Amino acid sequence: MPRTPGADLPEHPDWLWHSPDPKPSYDVVIVGGGGHGLATAYYLAVNHGITNVAVLERGWLAGGNMARNTTIIRSNYLWDESAGLYEHALKLWEGLEEELDYPLLFxxxxxxxxxxxxxxxxxxxxxxxxxxxxxxxxxxxxxxxxxxxxxxxxxxxxxxxxxxxxxxxxxxGIAKHDHVAWAFARALDRMGVDLIQGCEVTGFDRVGDRITGVRTSRGDIAAGKVALAAAGHTSVLADELGLRLPIxxxxxxxxxxxxxxxxxxxxxxxxxxxxxxxxxxxxxxxxxxxxxxxxxxxxxxxxxxxxxxxxxxxxxxxxxxxxxxxxxxxxxxDVTPDASAIMGLTPFEGLYVNCGWGTGGFKSTPGVGWCYAHTIACDEAHPLNAPFSLERFTTGALVDEHGAAGVAH
CATH class of the missing domain: 3.30.9.10 (D-Amino Acid Oxidase, subunit A, domain 2)
Structure with a gap:
């Protein structure tokens, strides 16, 4: 449902989104309010009809790596797995400005x-x-x-x-990183997704191996599913559960x-x-x-x-x-041993992980959102992110992009 203007912020033509207090529970809680978190929430709503979602950001929305990258977008990666995901992202970039009705300066x-x-x-x-x-x-x-x-x-x-x-x-090419974040945030606000700033996740609630919610600086929040999208700090969050991530x-x-x-x-x-x-x-x-x-x-x-x-x-x-x-x-x-991302399920039911993008996070934004949303909604990896599961570090099916992806960007 569209958000009522002025519900929790003064009426002002420059406000693109609201900053509500967290509700007691959500179907999905996304930890990390950067490009990946916002894009994931967007495609959960658009592709899967899931809008009872909270995006939690400990600072201000898109104030982490999203605000600190050099905005390069490309898909010319060496390996089939990487090229497939980044090319999907690039094709989404090519129509994103029109879809979000906002000037991304792509x-x-x-x-x-x-x-x-x-x-x-x-x-x-x-x-x-x-x-x-x-x-x-x-x-x-x-x-x-x-x-x-x-x-x-x-x-x-x-x-x-x-x-x-x-x-x-x-x-x-390039795009304007803050415009990208603002465009996603505006669209999410209109669809009723809660964008909650100044809300740091400090722990998790669990029943056995099932994650049932998050503990935050603004109170406990119950969740049907919890999706981590906090870049390098994802490993810090996973440590709270004794889950060691190779980043x-x-x-x-x-x-x-x-x-x-x-x-x-x-x-x-x-x-x-x-x-x-x-x-x-x-x-x-x-x-x-x-x-x-x-x-x-x-x-x-x-x-x-x-x-x-x-x-x-x-x-x-x-x-x-x-x-x-x-x-x-x-x-x-956040860098993995094979210089490729981690995106998929975890050993904990209801917990999903997206991290390890190194220097490729911005360019992958819409592609990550699309695939991560599918993984969360369907409880199984999308074919494009299936090769980037945690299990590859035990099976040896690595996607080694060292050097092949080019210079850091």
Whole structure:
């Protein structure tokens, strides 16, 4: 049912959603109010008719990794399992702005993954061929073709890491991350889903091996089903049940420059020099680096990582040498042993897990929501996320995307 305007917030044209107090019980409680949690609630409602749902966020809605990523969207992953899920997500992205009736600023400007060594050339060509077999748009470009797409990129053969070619996915691009969160939240509010901010989950209620609810900083909430979508902190929540998840959390840093005129037409990613660069709609350059090596839940990292990132960016884009850094930030990425996500059922009845997306969380948002909602509603994995179950770490059926997925993003 549509929410009555002003029920728990003052009437105001700028409010996109309400922030109600939690009810005593829900059919489904989703822990984590980021992109994945919001998208999951949306597809529970749209695809399965389940709207008695609460999305719990310990801070503010989409204030975690959703607000701290570099917004790159692509589907050119190597393995069939990964390509299938990310391509499904990309197809949803292509119609999401119209479906949600909100400007997501989804810009399919393409993504270049640069190759700087003969081995990277071989890996890139292999990935292009694998993508084509999976119906994913992909091309291999030589240095001259790379320069045609991105004229400001330094393709001189005198570089320390010369550009020997690149993979190219034309349908890839970027979107405005906060607009995506706002669009989902507005749609959910209209469908009667409760978006509850400032509500930290501190434990679980259980009867034997069945989860019956959550304990929160705003009281206990009974639930028919509980779905975890809290990125790196999912392991902390699972520890409350003695469930050890094979993920490690690391800081991942990024930065933006001052506003510039439009100069960068695409997205450029480089694994050897470990930097990725795009230009946001307002004009600032958005740059990201590799993850900091240490484990941490801190949303900041070491200065030397930023220094290496800037060095790499200036080498590839000399014209950026005089650009001023406006601000830096860090997110928390959760990494599994095979660099692929975990999504599916757990040993506890009524408890579901979605984590381990590393640096691929934002781009997968609608695809994750679609598949995770199916898993929760039907109590079985969707075919696209079935390969990403917890059991693969005991069966050995890993989906090893180390290196194959490209640079952190």
């Amino acid at each position: 810009s399919q400007r393409g993504v270049l993954n640069l190759a700087h060594s003969l081995q990277e050339v071989r890996d890139g060509v292999r990935r292009v061929n694998a993508n084509r077999l999976n119906g994913v748009d992909a091309e291999w470009l030589d240095p001259h073709q790379v320069a045609e797409i991105c004229p400001i990129l330094n393709t001189s053969d005198e570089l320390r890491y010369p550009v020997l070619g690149a993979t190219w996915q034309p349908r890839a 490690q959390s690391h800081p991942l840093q990024a930065l933006v420059s001052e506003l510039l005129e439009p100069v960068h037409p695409t997205v450029v990613m480089s694994n050897s020099v470990h930097v990725y660069v795009s230009q946001a709609h307002k004009g600032e350059l958005v740059l990201g680096a590799g993850i900091d090596a240490h484990n941490s839940y801190g949303q900041r990292g070491a200065f030397h990582t930023i220094e290496r990132e800037m060095t790499a960016a200036v080498e590839l884009f000399p014209m950026f040498a005089r650009a001023h850094v406006l601000r830096t930030w860090g997110g928390v990425v």
